[in-house]
Amino acid sequence: MRAPGWLTARPIAHRGLHNYARGVIENMPGAISAAVEGRFGIEVDIQLSADGEAMVHHDDELGRLTDGSGALATLSAAELKRVRFKDTSERMMTVGDLCDLVAGRVPLLIEVKSHFDGDRQLVKRLTQVLASYRGPVAAMSFDPDQVLALRQAMPELPRGITAQRSYDDPYWVKLTPQQRDSMLYLRHSLRTQPHFVAYWVQQLPAPAPWLARHLFGCPLLTWTVRTPEQRERAARYADQMIFEGFVPDATPS
Template sequence: MTPALPADFLRLPIAHRALHDVTDGRPENSRAAIRAAIAAGYGIEIDLQLSADGQPMVFHDYDLERLAEARGPVNLLTRDQARATPLRGGDGEGIPDLAEVLDLVAGQVPLLIEIKDQDGQMGPDIGALERAAAAALQGYSGPLALMSFNPNSVAELARLAPELPRGIVTSGYDFEAWPELTGPICNRLRDMPDLDRVGASFISHQASDLSRPRVQRLRDGGLPVLCWTIRSQVEERAARVFADNVTFEGYLSALPG
């Protein structure tokens, strides 16, 4: 049986990579950004990458340079090394691991966790990050959902933690926007053929492609549609015509009254 997405994921706007703003000392996926989102009452989206010693680290990019005071692949750092690597604009704080973030959020707001593709081509060479995430999430009781662009990752999450809501991050898969993927892979993923296979509780879809008939047929059929990434109130108003909730950054989305 597919677990339902908790209602708060459709009620509270979701802060993309937490409520980040480096001008205020809150980098993406940082403890400071997570605390700010909790204080404001927003849901939180975070990303997971795998450390060299098999631990789930809360970090978006595959390479360190844009977000941290270091260079090279994040997966070459151990957990302790990553935790000691300062985030850019973050007042010295290092990369957090998932266990620490779970303790910090502690069920206060919804937590949406994206598992970053570890295969490189959205293929089946996955498993270690999914296992590490599922292990860390055992016993967590707050509103929680998992997702990935890679349907194989979502299928593995369904096997490891069938009780947790999971979804596929979906896109229009324009070839120019996905140079790392082949045309056939883009064409396949665009059609979203894996939703039943993985037991998807929702999708999180690219905002500019929300009006596509395939997306709206899914929504009309009762599948919740979240979207990414909204960067203004104008964009949010347009997206809410076609989506049930937004993932936002760069402005403050209005909370329900």
Template structure:
């Protein structure tokens, strides 16, 4: 298997196989376990705690997904680990805890969220957790400085660009990311087809995954113009 073949083998569950009706919140241990049981790859998000630990959580603040308020970055990993996700028994996990749960059963795609001046620390924390993980994994980000910071860790884990947009200004910015020796691209499905994605696949031979696929039209666009989908809200096996 090539270094990135695991990215395209199976559909990728966006923030895990979450379903609030089944009490599985996004980016939760329950959503990750459900994805593993269905043999879906997992996409997840990471932010940095106050004590420089990689935390699996999408938002900058706790307000939307918990009964707490305020910035995630203002709390330590131990404090965050006592916060429930929604009205469930799941607690906010660290990236290391999440890797221990998944344990190589399915591929993991880690999206590093832009933490501004703390991006170097975030990239270092993610790389450190990956250094002790033997399962198939990849890392990606919208933020070019995060890509550069992760590359500077000398991690051998495949690195990808998360991107969106149509038009020359967007494509010029995306081309700059190619200098980071990226191994794949994750592109907004609503922006397909476009010349940048075509060049990445046809000229550079890199795989393209799409985000976030929710409709039959999104599925069709992925099949026509990309190599695998990051999905949400439906069962891609049906």
């Protein structure tokens, strides 16, 4: 299956169309609604609650952009749905809440966050929710095992790998050398069979996404585009951008 055309038809708002200065925080309902109003695709992140629910949130702990503290994995969905985003009245959503809010009006791109520990509960819950969703939706992850889990649980769902050329920055120190090595050069592709690639804009161009795009027909998204230079790079090397910090013009890409 090839990735559907809607995946690259419009720029994709990174964690929704958020603007902290205006009180619109990433991954909160207001950021989702703003992206829908702008007719942009929406990228969001999901994390697993203690009781197996898929929650719309990037960080695996509370506190950076929300009230409270603690790991999401130690709190129930009911507890997390009471968590407010800082200086707002808005609260954390489940994937089901997200689907109800978007209601198929624009494409959704859902990134499955992972602890790289082999736990597939988050993919299981995500695919359960998406089984009854009729809007355009795709899922992706940095973790090849989660992409494989998507392939096995819901093969008809467009799936992608989120990737970069190297994994030596501090964020990846938690992984073993073997785990980092397995992510390099998209070498897992025969096993995971992604339909698209989402690649870090600062490391484009790169051989692996070029091969995936030109030899295997995988559309190339690039993240996170914030500056004019990055936008120019995205236009040159990728099929569509995942953006934040500005509002692209209304002309479809």
